[in-house]
Amino acid sequence: MIDMHCDVLLKLWEDxxxxxxxDDLHISYNKWMESPVQVQYFAIFVPPEIDSDYFxxxxxMVDLFHRKxxxxxxxxKWVQSKEDIEALKPHEKGAMLTLEGCHVIGEDLVKLRTLLRLGVKAVGLTWNTVNAVSGTCVEQVDQGLTEFGKRVVETINxxxxxxxxxxxxxxGIDDVLKLAEKPMISHSNAKSVYHHDRNISDDHLKQFFAKKAPVGVTFVPYFTQSDRATIDDLMAHVDHMYQLGGRDSIAxxxxFDGVxxxxxxxxxxxxVHHVITALKDRYELADVYRMTYDNAIRLLDS
Structure with missing residues (x-):
């Protein structure tokens, strides 16, 4: 499997x-080695409330990624391309850098370009708080990309x-779908299955699916179900997305370590093997392969 989002770097930075x-981490070295996850994306997430300099x-956190x-x-292995991932040997794991929240760049494209040159392969435009790029799913929800935000997307392209x-x-999602060459959703569920601000509407999901863009079903329980969430509840989001046409997008x-x-x-x-088992119980092996691996990386180098 490929896991498109975790917050291990935040935990290492905080302490x-x-x-x-x-091993109090959800993803530690030993746990990762024992898991079926071959490639782990490590998000850089700087809490907006900190007093120190965001950048x-x-x-x-980039330094911690390499040192620790x-x-x-x-x-x-540090992976930055589909070729890097496909070159991994059976005993090797791949680690990729991503960014969660452009508040860390302020209104400075030099900072964004620096992070992209340092190997960040996916850029989350916002966290929950509004920044110079766009409104968020919980603040200024009617605010799309600003003029600066459009320049950010062009730079990522x-x-x-x-x-x-x-x-x-x-x-903002509407604007990204018009402007981004490679849109994605790293960790969100289906809003029509469970209505939460962080989840994605069917209309938007179908637009991502039409582009075969990756959509990461997330293990956050309170994005999955109102009560005690189970793997069957998680599968309800997968099944719904599949029925909407997400066969070539679901990831x-x-x-982990953000919850x-x-x-x-x-x-x-x-x-994670429980998730793979649940998928195998529902889908053909070719579709399980798509959802656990291929959909995440198909567009990585295209």
Whole structure:
């Protein structure tokens, strides 16, 4: 499987004594090695409420990615392309850098270009708080991309990276679908299955599916069901997306280490095999392959 979103870097940044060996992480070295996840996307997420400089914190997380995840382990490879991922050996894991929230660049495209040059392959335009790029799914939901936001998308296009619409306002998603060469959703569920601000409408899902753009079903329980969420509840989102035409788009973005609650029997990365089993119970193996692997990377180098 490929997991398109986690917040391990935030955990490592918040506590400088923590290492990737710490098994209180949802995704630690040992847990990852025991899991069926071959490629893990590591998001740079800087909490907007911090007092320190956003961009310095962003660079610190890039440094942590290399010092604590890539460099200590010969079997973890920094991947930046489909070719890199396909070159992984059976015992190797791939790690990719992404960004969650353009508040870290302010109104400075130099900062964005710097991150893209440092290997960030997907850029989430917003978190939950409004920034210079757009409104969000919970603040100024009718605000689409600003003029600066449109320049941000154009810059991401130039670097052949994905524009991630998780957390974005519906109006912003409309704009991205018009402007982005590679739109994606890293970690959101279907709003018509469970109505939550962070989930995506059927109308928008169908537009992503028409582009065969990746849409990451997320393991966040409170985006999945109002009560105690189960893997069957998660599968309801997968089934709905599949029925909408998402066969060539459905992927997964766990949000592990970004949540305090988890879905039953899906408590950390070692439990991902339960998701794969549930998929195999419902779908042909070719479709399981698409959803767990191919849909996430098909457009990576196109």
């Amino acid at each position: 400088s004594s923590k290492t990737f060996e710490d 310095q914190a962003t660079l610190d 995840i890539i460099e200590p382990y010969s079997n973890i 130039e670097y052949d990276a994905f524009v991630d619409c998780s957390h974005l306002s519906p109006a 997964f973005g766990s949000d 305090t609650e988890t879905i039953d029997h899906l408590h950390d990365i070692t439990d």
